[in-house]
Amino acid sequence: MPIQSTSNPNTHHDGTQGEKPKLPTQRTIDLIKETYCKNLKGLVGELSQSEVTYDGNLVTYNTKKCCFVKTEKNYRIIRNLELSVGVELIQANDEIKKNVVLYNKQNDDLVKALKLVLTNTKEAKLKFGELRDAANKLSDCTKDSCNKSQMVLLGCRQADECNDNNRDVGEKLPDCCDGVCEIIDELINIPASMNGDIDIICSASAEIVGIQTFSNIKSLETFQVEFSTNSKAFDDWIKQKMVAGSSALNILQEELTAAVKNLTTAGFTLYSKRNEVEIADEVKDYLCDHKCGCIDHECGCQQEQKDPEGRLANCKCDICTICGEVKEIYCNDVLEEPACAD
Numbered sequence: 193m194p195i196q197s198t199s200n201p202n203t204h205h206d207g208t209q210g211e212k213p214k215l216p217t218q219r220t221i222d223l224i225k226e227t228y229c230k231n232l233k234g235l236v237g238e239l240s241q242s243e244v245t246y247d248g249n250l251v252t253y254n255t256k257k258c259c260f261v262k263t264e265k266n267y268r269i270i271r272n273l274e275l276s277v278g279v280e281l282i283q284a285n286d287e288i289k290k291n292v293v294l295y296n297k298q299n300d301d302l303v304k305a306l307k308l309v310l311t312n313t314k315e316a317k318l319k320f321g322e323l324r325d326a327a328n329k330l331s332d333c334t335k336d337s338c339n340k341s342q343m344v345l346l347g348c349r350q351a352d353e354c355n356d357n358n359r360d361v362g363e364k365l366p367d368c369c370d371g372v373c374e375i376i377d378e379l380i381n382i383p384a385s386m387n388g389d390i391d392i393i394c395s396a397s398a399e400i401v402g403i404q405t406f407s408n409i410k411s412l413e414t415f416q417v418e419f420s421t422n423s424k425a426f427d428d429w430i431k432q433k434m435v436a437g438s439s440a441l442n443i444l445q446e447e448l449t450a451a452v453k454n455l456t457t458a459g460f461t462l463y464s465k466r467n468e469v470e471i472a473d474e475v476k477d478y479l480c481d482h483k484c485g486c487i488d489h490e491c492g493c494q495q496e497q498k499d500p501e502g503r504l505a506n507c508k509c510d511i512c513t514i515c516g517e518v519k520e521i522y523c524n525d526v527l528e529e530p531a532c533a534d
Contacts, residue, residue: 225480232472239465246458253451260444267437274434278427285420292416299409306404310397313390320383320390327383334376 225476229476232469232476235465235469235472239462239469242458242462242465246455246462249451249455249458253448253455256444256448256451260441260448263437263441263444267434267441270430270434270437274427274430278430281423282427285416285423288416289420292412295409295412299404303404306397306401310394310401313394313397317387317390317394320387323383324387327380330376331380334380
């Protein structure tokens with residue numbers, strides 16, 4: 193059935209009445225505008241979702257960062273404790289062990305030396321006692337009246353003390369007897385003094401041996417063993433905490449790395465969604481209120497009657513202007529001539 197044309201001048205080919213008919217370009221723009229308006233709602237929803245995702249990733253990042261920083265601080269404390277105390281403690285224990293062994297050997301040598309000194313002192317005291325007895329006997333002999341003549345002959349007494357009037361005055365003693373009186377006096381007096389000295393030495397030796405007995409360094413061996421056991425247990429605890437802290441720090445570092453990646457991805461996604469919303473919004477606004485005369489029905493018809501290309505001439509000029517601006521952006525100002533083409 194052939195299509196009948198209507199005689200109503202206000203009726204157009206699209207069935208509308210009382211309105212100017214729209215050009216195909218305008219109808220296409222209207223269709224695209226509706227499409228952008230619908231897409232804009234979805235893009236706004238995606239933008240909101242991206243913002244929430246970014247905020248969530250930011251909270252996760254801050255939480256992971258806080259945990260990582262605190263764990264790292266605790267790990268550094270344990271590590272520094274191991275380096276400054278644990279290692280030094282173990283090494284000091286080894287040195288103490290060597291010193292205790294050396295001190296015990298020196299102590300044993302000292303005990304032997306002290307006992308030897310005490311033994312020799314006792315023997316010397318006995319000998320000095322015998323010497324004192326001999327000095328006493330010698331003193332008794334010098335005082336005995338039966339020995340007065342011998343004492344006179346030795347020059348230790350005067351002749352008149354013995355009523356010996358027959359002795360020649362000025363008689364001289366033999367050279368071998370010079371100073372014999374002083375020698376006799378020393379043999380009588382010095383042993384008593386030496387006996388007192390050896391008595392003091394013997395008492396002091398016995399006291400030193402007693403002091404050494406009560407300050408026996410052998411007890412350091414037990415102390416050193418206990419110290420070694422406790423210090424090793426403490427160092428093992430530090431190492432255990434350090435290994436656990438290092439493991440936890442590695443895990444948190446991996447989680448923090450993942451949080452940084454997720455936050456970076458969420459940031460770029462949010463930026464892209466904002467660009468998409470802004471682009472769709474700008475395109476929608478432009479399509480709703482465009483300033484281009486190329487799609488003006490009346491302008492187009494008038495230009496189309498005079499010049500078939502006149503209706504798009506302005507658009508063509510605008511595009512050329514934009515192309516020129518774009519080329520200027522990428523021109524190399526260092527070169528004498530622009531790097532971009534005309």
